[in-house]
Amino acid sequence: MNELHLPWLELAILIPLLGAIxxxxxxxxxxxxxxxxxxxxxxxxxxxxxxxxxxxLGVAEATDLWNLPHQLIGLxxxxxxxxxxxxxxxxxxxxxLTAVATQGAKVRRFSFAWTLxxxxxxxxxxxxxxxxxxxxxxxxxxxxxYLELRARNRTTRVFMFHMALFAGLMVAGQTMLESxxxxxxxxxxxxxxxxxxxxxxxxMAPLHCWMTDLFEHATFGTALxxxxxxxxxxxxxxLVVPIAPExxxxxxxxxxxxTSVYAAGMALVQKEARxxxxxxxxxxxxxxxxxxxxxxxxxxxxxLCVWLSVGPALSGFGLTLRALxxxxxxxxxTSFHGLYDHTPALAVCFVLTGMASIGFPxxxxxxxxxxxxxxxxxxxxxTGIAVVFAAALNxxxxxxxxxxxxxxxxHVSTVPLRIGKRERFAVLTLAALILGGGLFPQPGVTSRxxxxxxxxxxxxxxxxxxx
Amino acid sequence: MMxxxxxxxxxxxxxxxxxxxxLCILGFFSLIDRPxxxxxxxxxxxxxxxxxxxxxxxxxxxxxxxxVWRFTIELESLLEIDxxxxxxxxxxxSLSLPFVLLAFVLCxxxxxxxxxxxxxxxxxxxxxxxxALFIAGMAVTALAGTIETLFAGWELVGLxxxxxxxxxxxxxxxxxxxxxxxxxxxxxxxxxxIAAIVMHHMTGGGDFxxxxxxxxxxxxxxxxxxxxxxxxGLLLLVAAAGKSALVPFSGWLxxxxxxxxxxxxxxxxxxxxxxxxFLLLRFSPILELSPVLCLVIVALGLITAGYAxxxxxxxxxxxxxxxxxxxxxxGLIVAEIGLGLRYVALVHIIGHxxxxxxxxxxxPTLLHDYHTLENAIGAHLPRASGSWxxxxxxxxxxxxxxxxxxxxxxxAWLTDYLARPFLRVFQGCDALERKxxxxxxxxxxxxxxxxxxxxxxxxxxx
Numbered sequence: 001m002n003e004l005h006l007p008w009l010e011l012a013i014l015i016p017l018l019g020a021i022x023x024x025x026x027x028x029x030x031x032x033x034x035x036x037x038x039x040x041x042x043x044x045x046x047x048x049x050x051x052x053x054x055x056x057l058g059v060a061e062a063t064d065l066w067n068l069p070h071q072l073i074g075l076x077x078x079x080x081x082x083x084x085x086x087x088x089x090x091x092x093x094x095x096x097l098t099a100v101a102t103q104g105a106k107v108r109r110f111s112f113a114w115t116l117x118x119x120x121x122x123x124x125x126x127x128x129x130x131x132x133x134x135x136x137x138x139x140x141x142x143x144x145x146y147l148e149l150r151a152r153n154r155t156t157r158v159f160m161f162h163m164a165l166f167a168g169l170m171v172a173g174q175t176m177l178e179s180x181x182x183x184x185x186x187x188x189x190x191x192x193x194x195x196x197x198x199x200x201x202x203x204m205a206p207l208h209c210w211m212t213d214l215f216e217h218a219t220f221g222t223a224l225x226x227x228x229x230x231x232x233x234x235x236x237x238x239l240v241v242p243i244a245p246e247x248x249x250x251x252x253x254x255x256x257x258x259t260s261v262y263a264a265g266m267a268l269v270q271k272e273a274r275x276x277x278x279x280x281x282x283x284x285x286x287x288x289x290x291x292x293x294x295x296x297x298x299x300x301x302x303x304l305c306v307w308l309s310v311g312p313a314l315s316g317f318g319l320t321l322r323a324l325x326x327x328x329x330x331x332x333x334t335s336f337h338g339l340y341d342h343t344p345a346l347a348v349c350f351v352l353t354g355m356a357s358i359g360f361p362x363x364x365x366x367x368x369x370x371x372x373x374x375x376x377x378x379x380x381x382x383t384g385i386a387v388v389f390a391a392a393l394n395x396x397x398x399x400x401x402x403x404x405x406x407x408x409x410x411h412v413s414t415v416p417l418r419i420g421k422r423e424r425f426a427v428l429t430l431a432a433l434i435l436g437g438g439l440f441p442q443p444g445v446t447s448r449x450x451x452x453x454x455x456x457x458x459x460x461x462x463x464x465x466x467x
Numbered sequence: 468m469m470x471x472x473x474x475x476x477x478x479x480x481x482x483x484x485x486x487x488x489x490l491c492i493l494g495f496f497s498l499i500d501r502p503x504x505x506x507x508x509x510x511x512x513x514x515x516x517x518x519x520x521x522x523x524x525x526x527x528x529x530x531x532x533x534x535v536w537r538f539t540i541e542l543e544s545l546l547e548i549d550x551x552x553x554x555x556x557x558x559x560x561s562l563s564l565p566f567v568l569l570a571f572v573l574c575x576x577x578x579x580x581x582x583x584x585x586x587x588x589x590x591x592x593x594x595x596x597x598x599a600l601f602i603a604g605m606a607v608t609a610l611a612g613t614i615e616t617l618f619a620g621w622e623l624v625g626l627x628x629x630x631x632x633x634x635x636x637x638x639x640x641x642x643x644x645x646x647x648x649x650x651x652x653x654x655x656x657x658x659x660x661i662a663a664i665v666m667h668h669m670t671g672g673g674d675f676x677x678x679x680x681x682x683x684x685x686x687x688x689x690x691x692x693x694x695x696x697x698x699x700g701l702l703l704l705v706a707a708a709g710k711s712a713l714v715p716f717s718g719w720l721x722x723x724x725x726x727x728x729x730x731x732x733x734x735x736x737x738x739x740x741x742x743x744x745f746l747l748l749r750f751s752p753i754l755e756l757s758p759v760l761c762l763v764i765v766a767l768g769l770i771t772a773g774y775a776x777x778x779x780x781x782x783x784x785x786x787x788x789x790x791x792x793x794x795x796x797x798g799l800i801v802a803e804i805g806l807g808l809r810y811v812a813l814v815h816i817i818g819h820x821x822x823x824x825x826x827x828x829x830x831p832t833l834l835h836d837y838h839t840l841e842n843a844i845g846a847h848l849p850r851a852s853g854s855w856x857x858x859x860x861x862x863x864x865x866x867x868x869x870x871x872x873x874x875x876x877x878x879a880w881l882t883d884y885l886a887r888p889f890l891r892v893f894q895g896c897d898a899l900e901r902k903x904x905x906x907x908x909x910x911x912x913x914x915x916x917x918x919x920x921x922x923x924x925x926x927x928x929x
């Protein structure tokens with residue numbers, strides 16, 4: 001297999017782990033934040049260098065230089081391919097920007113060490129194609145949020161119930177798939193078990209309540225970083241799509257379409273900003289799974305583009321809400337707050353990222369949705385109508401939240417609430433990605449088109465093997 | 468030859484390029500929280516609109532010189548994969564050019580007026596960012612050569628409208644009204660997008676050349692059957708009804724008067740309110756394929772005109788009265804489109820937009836004008852009374868008065884029979900979710916329940 005010029009993947013995974021050890025030893029939260037930003041930034045640079053190196057090689061798959069796991073245990077544990085190449089730096093960037101944008105009020109509550117551990121787990125999972133490694137990594141990814149909930153004396157039962165079910169289903173599905181006496185007749189059952197796990201991790205209705213619960217009880221940053229890398233969708237692409245029969249894929253499409261519309265409607269009636277954000281996120285992340293149903297190059301490309309756009313747009317949106325929370329505590333959506341005059345830049349960022357998340361013209365999400373609808377309509381015409389309906393509801397929910405948070409009254413404050421430099425950097429970086437991707441979409445979409453063809457090729461290959 | 472083609476290309480591009488550049492500059496400085504000074508903003512706005520206007524006039528001259536009535540500029544393809552192709556196409560024809568010229572002339576006038584009207588207003592910069600968004604949206608919508616491009620412009624206009632309605636945002640009512648406008652626009656956008664998807668499905672593309680034929684407007688021919696035209700046409704009619712405040716969506720128009728006078732003038736008196744009619748004109752080759760559809764359009768136009776004329780007569784503030792007067796004319800324009808009188812409708816739009824802009828701009832000084840008139844004639848102005856008054860029983864007159872005063876109960880009807888039941892379903896689901904998480908966690912699962920409301924809310928609307 002082709003090799004990268006340096007062990008970028010291993011470095012990107014190892015650096016945050018080392019950083020976590022260093023940060024755990026620190027007692028000063030400000031120093032912890034600074035070191036966390038340093039290690040997270042370094043890991044992001046390695047992830048970006050790995051992705052660039054991969055594109056320069058122009059191959060379908062590449063492993064690290066020296067490939068230590070292969071030399072030690074004979075397995076290619078970490079492989080970069082068309083699907084994961086852009087996801088790796090993007091996910092790493094989300095971790096970095098969340099650490100950068102953590103303001104004074106949040107620094108003491110937010111665990112930087114565990115965030116670095118989560119970053120390492122996510123990067124390792126995204127660099128891996130080995131099913132069992134993915135199953136293991138996605139299962140242990142739930143540990144840092146669980147520990148945070150415990151540390152904050154919050155109930156962990158809803159979260160743990162769902163995560164245990166998720167891990168159990170993944171293990172059962174993968175075991176059934178790989179058992180030596182398994183026959184091709186077992187594949188649909190294994191796919192159904194894995195699909196159940198994907199539904200839980202992606203928060204498909206009615207298995208989504210752990211996500212709202214996590215946003216209720218964990219810190220906003222932890223909840224945001226647990227959901228925005230879309231690891232459920234990643235598990236679907238790696239574990240389910242290659243083996244699932246078409247009927248099961250249609251099932252994914254229907255459930256995710258329902259979730260998209262349901263979550264959009266639920267976003268409209270939420271009375272608190274975090275829950276509102278969670279439903280907006282669910283509505284959009286479900287669209288990624290809608291596209292996976294089609295398994296056509298265009299539909300799949302659309303889904304992968306939505307995946308790329310959801311990350312920065314909703315992370316930016318979430319970071320904006322988090323910045324507002326840092327100034328105002330938890331934000332109720334039952335009354336006007338009138339924060340515009342104090343934080344005009346945050347208001348602009350809120351509108352920009354909110355509109356980007358609903359696929360507004362000029363943003364990358366616009367073309368992603370366009371491709372998704374085009375591809376999906378060919379397989380299931382009602383998809384287009386449902387996606388449009390969900391987008392309309394999300395648009396109303398975002399603007400409603402804007403009016404409630406930024407307008408309607410005069411907010412009196414004795415301290416300045418303006419956006420900080422670090423927050424501005426974080427949100428502007430994401431805004432640049434959102435608008436840059438919208439104005440010059442060809443490179444991003446081409447990369448996703450190649451990834452879509454790669455996924456279809458793998459699926460066809462598995463089908464032939466099964467026969 | 469190459470040079471002249473390139474010049475025309477540049478000229479056409481600058482019609483939309485100038486307002487987009489204005490939006491980028493003003494938007495960038497707002498995003499970094501360093502808004503430009505009033506003077507710099509004013510100059511930039513004037514420069515961008517003037518460039519757009521001159522370029523449009525240049526395009527008119529070029530087309531007239533070459534005797535061409537339809538000219539398309541295709542920007543380099545934004546995206547091309549497999550058989551999917553996404554490009555931005557600009558279409559210069561006898562519909563788009565008058566409309567974009569009208570937009571630039573009125574935007575230039577209003578821009579100058581607004582720079583004085585909003586002088587030292589805290590939201591000066593915000594107004595002009597949204598204004599730039601609106602101009603860019605209008606230019607893109609008017610010149611769109613594909614349905615995707617048209618939709619992009621359509622969305623920009625909608626967003627700027629909603630935020631300008633809520634311009635005076637320290638009060639709750641503008642925010643509520645802004646949300647109402649945005650909600651109706653989103654319904655309209657959804658109908659438009661579904662129409663676009665259906666058309667894509669039927670004809671395989673969103674290019675107007677494919678959808679409406681290559682003949683110059685209004686002579687195009689759509690490659691659809693009568694039934695297909697009826698389905699697509701009805702969806703487009705819903706989109707147009709939302710954008711132009713036709714019945715039953717008329718309730719948002721008087722609410723939109725909450726915004727500053729300059730934006731009320733250019734949006735709801737002049738340009739934005741005609742966007743629905745423009746959409747119907749653009750797709751007129753589809754409309755003429757279905758007589759049933761034409762009948763529905765005429766009926767809706769006449770109902771809207773009658774409704775607006777009635778409601779407008781009892782309004783007590785000048786901007787609301789003017790908004791209903793606008794709606795009366797828009798209703799008539801839609802009826803003209805349904806009757807196939809395309810050029811009449813276009814001329815009607817242009818004339819009406821200019822007159823109404825003037826009336827809106829004069830509205831803040833109306834009392835002063837009345838006093839001047841009364842001083843000149845030395846008495847109060849005579850009040851006209853209908854000769855039919857004696858023929859209609861008082862109870863009937865009272866009923867109609869209440870009906871007009873409540874604006875036909877349209878808003879209440881939409882809220883009670885559409886919005887509330889819809890939201891109630893999701894509130895029920897929310898309650899079920901709460902029970903489920905409470906049961907799982909063995910106690911109260913929602914921390915957010917402890918948050919208290921501190922001031923007015925949007926609940927009465929959504």
